[in-house]
Amino acid sequence: MAKPRRVTLSTNPKKEELTELRLGDVVYLDGTIYTAREGVYKRALEEKANFPVDLPHRSAANFHCSPAASMNSDGSFNLGSVTATASFRFSKWIGQWLSQSGAKLIIGKGGMSAEDYKKHFVPNGAIYLTTVGYGTGALLGRGVEKVSGVYWHSELGLAQAMWVIDVKQMGPFMVESDLLGNSLFERENRKIAEGIGKLYEGTKPATLKRYGETDNRSDELI
Amino acid sequence: MIPIDIIQKTAEMLMEKAAIEIPEDYLSGLKRAAKDEDGDLSSFVLEAMLENYEAAKQDRSAMCGDTGTPRWYVKMGNNARIEGGPIALEGALRSATASATKTVPLRPNRVHPLWRTDYDNNVGIGAPEIEYGFEPEGEWIDLITVHKGGLFGTDYRMLFPSDGIEGIKRFYLDSLVAFGKRGLACQPAIIGIGLGGSKDACMVLGKRAACLRIVGDQNPDPKIANLEEEFKELGNSIGMGAMGFVGKSMVIDCNIEVGFCHTGGMQMSVHAFCLSSRRAVARIFPNGEVVYRTDPKWYTPYQRRETVDWQESPEWQSHAG
Numbered sequence: 001m002a003k004p005r006r007v008t009l010s011t012n013p014k015k016e017e018l019t020e021l022r023l024g025d026v027v028y029l030d031g032t033i034y035t036a037r038e039g040v041y042k043r044a045l046e047e048k049a050n051f052p053v054d055l056p057h058r059s060a061a062n063f064h065c066s067p068a069a070s071m072n073s074d075g076s077f078n079l080g081s082v083t084a085t086a087s088f089r090f091s092k093w094i095g096q097w098l099s100q101s102g103a104k105l106i107i108g109k110g111g112m113s114a115e116d117y118k119k120h121f122v123p124n125g126a127i128y129l130t131t132v133g134y135g136t137g138a139l140l141g142r143g144v145e146k147v148s149g150v151y152w153h154s155e156l157g158l159a160q161a162m163w164v165i166d167v168k169q170m171g172p173f174m175v176e177s178d179l180l181g182n183s184l185f186e187r188e189n190r191k192i193a194e195g196i197g198k199l200y201e202g203t204k205p206a207t208l209k210r211y212g213e214t215d216n217r218s219d220e221l222i
Numbered sequence: 223m224i225p226i227d228i229i230q231k232t233a234e235m236l237m238e239k240a241a242i243e244i245p246e247d248y249l250s251g252l253k254r255a256a257k258d259e260d261g262d263l264s265s266f267v268l269e270a271m272l273e274n275y276e277a278a279k280q281d282r283s284a285m286c287g288d289t290g291t292p293r294w295y296v297k298m299g300n301n302a303r304i305e306g307g308p309i310a311l312e313g314a315l316r317s318a319t320a321s322a323t324k325t326v327p328l329r330p331n332r333v334h335p336l337w338r339t340d341y342d343n344n345v346g347i348g349a350p351e352i353e354y355g356f357e358p359e360g361e362w363i364d365l366i367t368v369h370k371g372g373l374f375g376t377d378y379r380m381l382f383p384s385d386g387i388e389g390i391k392r393f394y395l396d397s398l399v400a401f402g403k404r405g406l407a408c409q410p411a412i413i414g415i416g417l418g419g420s421k422d423a424c425m426v427l428g429k430r431a432a433c434l435r436i437v438g439d440q441n442p443d444p445k446i447a448n449l450e451e452e453f454k455e456l457g458n459s460i461g462m463g464a465m466g467f468v469g470k471s472m473v474i475d476c477n478i479e480v481g482f483c484h485t486g487g488m489q490m491s492v493h494a495f496c497l498s499s500r501r502a503v504a505r506i507f508p509n510g511e512v513v514y515r516t517d518p519k520w521y522t523p524y525q526r527r528e529t530v531d532w533q534e535s536p537e538w539q540s541h542a543g
Contacts, residue, residue, distance in 0.1 A: 002262050024263055039338075068241075068284045070327040070342070080327050081241075081278070083287030086373065086406060110404040132270045133464070134408050135286030135498040138278035139270065157340035158330050172270055174263075185404045188263070188467045195461045196399060203392035207382045221400050 008169070011061035013104055018127055021175045023184040027129055028171035032059040032148070032164060033107070035066065037085060039160030041093035043152060045100070052151035053164055056102030064090065064108030066159035068137065069147075077147045079165075081137030084109040087128070088222035095120035107173060109134050110185070113222065117181035129173040130184075136172065143170025193218040224363055224508050226305040230314035232504045232512050236367045237292060237322030240502040241284040244275040245516035248412065248474060248499040251437040255410050255471035264469030268410075271464070271497055285498040289328040290369035292319055292344055293351040295434065295520065299360020303508070312352055315365075320345045331372065353426075357524055366503045366518045368433045375407030375494030378425060383488055387449070390417070390490055391456065397492040398457050398472060405465030408496035412437060413457060413476045416491040418483035428491035431477040433501060434520035441478055442526070450476045464497070479521070 004026045009017060011031030021027075034053065036044075043049045053059075064087045069079040087108035090097075094112065097103065098120055106112075106121070107129045121127065131140070145166040153161040176184045196217045205215060256268040278285040294315050304311050320343035323330055330342040332349045344350065377397045381389045394415065401407035414432025416424040440447040454476040463469020483489055505513045523534050 004263065004266050026266070065287065066329055066331075068287045068289050068327050068329040070324040070330075078324075078327050081284035081287040081289070085288065110406055130465070132267050133274065133286075133497055134405060135288075135496065136270050136274040137287035137498075138281055138283045138285055139274045140287070141281065141283050142277060157333070157338075158342050159333075159340060160338075185466060189403055191468050192461045192466075199395055199456070199460060200392065203388045203395075206379060206389055206393065207385050208380055210379075217399050220403050222404070222406075 004174070009105075011059050011105065011167070012056065013060070015125060018104065018125070018179055021127065021178060023175055023178060023182060023187065025175040026171065027173040027175060028169045029061065029143070029167055029173065030169065031061065032166050033061040033063045033170070034059050034165070035063050035161075035163040036097070037064050037066070037160060038090065039156040040152065040162050041090060041097055043155065045093055045096050051101070052162060053149065056104070059164070060103050061105040061107060062097070062101065062103040064106070067163060069158060069163075071153075071158065077150065079144055079147055080141055082140040082144065083135060083137040084131040086110045087112050091116055098124040098126050105129055107131065110222070111176040111183060114181060114183045114186050117177045117183060121177060122179065122181045125179065127175065127179060128177040130176040132172045132174055139172070140170055143167045189218065189220070223303050223305050224506055225510055226310045226314055228506060228510050228512065229304070229311060229363070229365070230318050232506055233315055233318030233365055233367070234322050234325070236365055236502040236504055237318060237328070238326050239514070240367050240369050240500040241289050241326050241328055242278050242282055243502070244278075244285060245436070245499060245501060247436040247438060247516065249275060251474040252410065255474060259463060259469055259471050261463050261467055261469030263467040264463030264465070264471060267464035267467065268471065284326060284328060285500070287329060288371060289331065290500060291331055291349070291372045292328070292367060292369045293353070295353050295355065295366040295368065295518065297355040297357060297364040297366070297520065299357050299362050301361045302363050303361070304363065315350065315352055316345050319343070319350045355520065355525060357522060362505050362507050364503060364505050364518075366434070366501065366520070369500035370429070370433055371408060371496050375401045375411065375496070376492065378421060378489070378491045380421070381488040381490050382486065385488060391453070393490055394453055394492060395456070395460070398460060399462070401494065402460065402462045402472060403466045407494040409464060409494065410471040410474045411494035411496050412499055413453070413473050414493040414495065415453070415476065415478045416489070417478060417480045418489055419481035420483065421489060423481050424489035424491045427479040427481050428493045430520060431479040432493040432495040434518040435477040436517050437475040439475075439477060446478050446480065450478050453478075
């Protein structure tokens with residue numbers, strides 16, 4: 001059984017570094033990451049609020065995440081565990097976000113579709129890193145050096161605010177998409193799909209159907 | 223009389239334990255799965271998870287940054303009396319949920335469904351849920367907190383008697399395949415299946431089967447116990463492992479709970495309790511003694527009673543033919 005390759009990557013990676021990555025590589029990050037999900041995307045892209053920090057100069061690594069954290073009365077933060085949220089829900093904003101923020105690393109749970117990669121990630125030279133598990137929050141928390149700022153907290157709440165976090169050897173993450181727009185998840189889905197027909201042998205569709213139902217198990221729901 | 227301040231302090235401790243400490247039954251199950259797993263990516267994921275549980279305990283940090291949507295199951299012996307009554311009890315549980323969100327910390331996940339209002343404390347309209355059960359004997363109260371993930375891995379379908387066991391199997395597979403891809407269900411999971419009841423009752427049965435029964439537990443009806451075993455193996459033969467990578471660890475255990483339903487129907491729900499199966503339990507006695515555990519022991523002969531009267535050891539064979 002081959003162990004995945006381990007790589008350290010900057011949160012402002014050079015193109016050559018990204019070119020060398022292969023699907024399934026295990027990545028640890030050095031630098032600064034920021035969280036941005038639906039709240040930040042809506043505020044920045046739809047309400048056209050200026051970015052609260054200088055992107056991508058400060059960081060080109062957007063984490064789809066809300067940390068388990070609380071705010072102390074002195075304004076400092078108590079940050080514990082860090083885990084991603086499912087990224088496919090942000091498809092409608094991702095193209096515009098990549099081009100405006102200059103993000104090169106999108107980090108989250110479960111990846112996005114190969115269509116999104118080809119349409120939005122490839123032209124912007126970005127790749128997708130998935131968290132592992134998905135619940136390796138305590139391990140990722142160990143990679144946090146400090147919270148350097150929390151922005152739009154009063155407008156969006158702690159979970160949706162933009163957290164800017166300095167990190168050292170934060171990981172593990174896994175390379176889900178490469179610069180060509182290939183997806184590790186879709187590669188695995190294709191392999192698994194080959195054996196699924198056999199499992200369903202002897203069963204028949206439910207008596208009462210549902211709208212939009214598919215009987216093709218290689219389809220995805222996202 | 224059970225002192226209310228002890229209820230609140232215990233509830234705060236339970237919130238912390240649930241978020242940080244992986245229950246032993248799930249951990250043993252995952253270790254077995256990690257040993258058997260031969261997919262290289264899936265194996266890497268399981269090893270990382272095992273490392274993560276250790277890191278969480280050492281750092282007293284939540285296992286997963288998405289700390290789910292905390293809820294409470296309260297069980298009382300028939301002779302339990304709570305200082306301040308049920309209103310004080312609910313106040314203590316809401317208060318403990320809010321304070322633990324800040325101190326652990328947990329992610330303040332709970333928001334208004336439309337206005338997205340977030341009080342940053344996991345308390346709001348209907349949150350945390352508090353559900354009740356009772357037992358015929360005892361002066362104690364059991365507090366059980368479950369922090370289940372809130373988005374993926376759960377589904378419901380109205381099946382009919384004509385769909386049969388094959389129909390149940392098919393919907394079970396559908397749920398695992400659909401939510402297993404990309405690991406949306408955060409598998410390997412404890413899969414709970416609810417059969418019967420009405421739509422709402424069926425969802426409750428399946429959720430409780432996933433969250434309130436431990437790995438290795440069997441339904442007392444031997445035919446249902448066989449189905450549980452069969453479904454566990456079926457789930458692990460999909461060819462899918464952690465994160466939807468090629469592998470064979472999808473289901474750590476499968477628990478089925480049933481309730482009587484309309485004669486024409488066979489409601490079914492499927493629930494996945496994730497890689498960080500967060501549950502913690504304490505029994506509090508009137509003298510203030512607190513005993514912590516991780517097995518909710520929710521399902522008793524009384525909870526599964528089948529007729530007006532109930533028996534401590536029902537004869538399952540009598541109707542399972």
